[in-house]
Amino acid sequence: MMSSNKISVVVISGTLEHLHMAAMVASVAAVCGSEVLAFFSMNALSHFIKGRNVKAMHEGEMGKLMEAKKVPEFKTLFEQAVELGGAKLYPCAMAMDVLSVQQNDLEDYFQEATGLTKFLDDGRDGQVFTF
Amino acid sequence: MATRKIVDGRGSFCPGPLMEMIVVLKTINIGDELEVLSTDKGSANEIPEWCKKIGHAYISTTEKDGVWHIIVRKAK
Numbered sequence: 699m700m701s702s703n704k705i706s707v708v709v710i711s712g713t714l715e716h717l718h719m720a721a722m723v724a725s726v727a728a729v730c731g732s733e734v735l736a737f738f739s740m741n742a743l744s745h746f747i748k749g750r751n752v753k754a755m756h757e758g759e760m761g762k763l764m765e766a767k768k769v770p771e772f773k774t775l776f777e778q779a780v781e782l783g784g785a786k787l788y789p790c791a792m793a794m795d796v797l798s799v800q801q802n803d804l805e806d807y808f809q810e811a812t813g814l815t816k817f818l819d820d821g822r823d824g825q826v827f828t829f
Numbered sequence: 830m831a832t833r834k835i836v837d838g839r840g841s842f843c844p845g846p847l848m849e850m851i852v853v854l855k856t857i858n859i860g861d862e863l864e865v866l867s868t869d870k871g872s873a874n875e876i877p878e879w880c881k882k883i884g885h886a887y888i889s890t891t892e893k894d895g896v897w898h899i900i901v902r903k904a905k
Contacts, residue, residue: 770845
């Protein structure tokens with residue numbers, strides 16, 4: 699039976715472990731039939747600027763091991779969340795202003811920038827995960 | 830006639846093999862089967878769970894020389 703629950707994923711950390719866990723939650727939830735909304739702000743967002751391939755730093759042992767092994771890339775998982783499960787990824791309008799980036803500068807699988815007011819309203823009846 | 834395709838997820842970690850399987854599952858016909866190869870035990874647990882949740886038929890899992898063979902049938 700497919701569940702129709704909704705989850706909101708708030709992605710703020712720029713470290714590998716946090717980005718990866720957020721990507722796993724978003725992609726698996728999306729392909730399991732959940733409605734997934736994700737909001738990207740703070741140090742997380744700059745990893746999704748096109749052509750800016752700065753490696754996400756690991757925090758500890760797990761991240762270090764993941765770098766050495768063939769773990770799916772977090773960006774691939776977020777893209778699959780969108781393509782396979784219809785997830786909606788929103789860049790934070792404030793973070794875009796601070797970083798001086800435009801919509802075109804971000805990966806194509808992002809929705810139009812949004813603010814917290816709309817994101818909180820859209821996700822008000824779902825579970826929230828913060829990374 | 831039903832066919833069976835191989836999805837080679839060996840070497841990848843969870844949820845890599847599941848995602849690779851879903852990509853291929855979209856391209857096959859109802860009634861056709863996939864045999865997912867995985868070296869990741871997490872995926873061997875995750876794929877049957879996913880099938881149950883979404884409504885595809887999970888057929889069997891066997892392990893041979895550290896490789897899990899997970900067979901599923903597209904049901905819808």
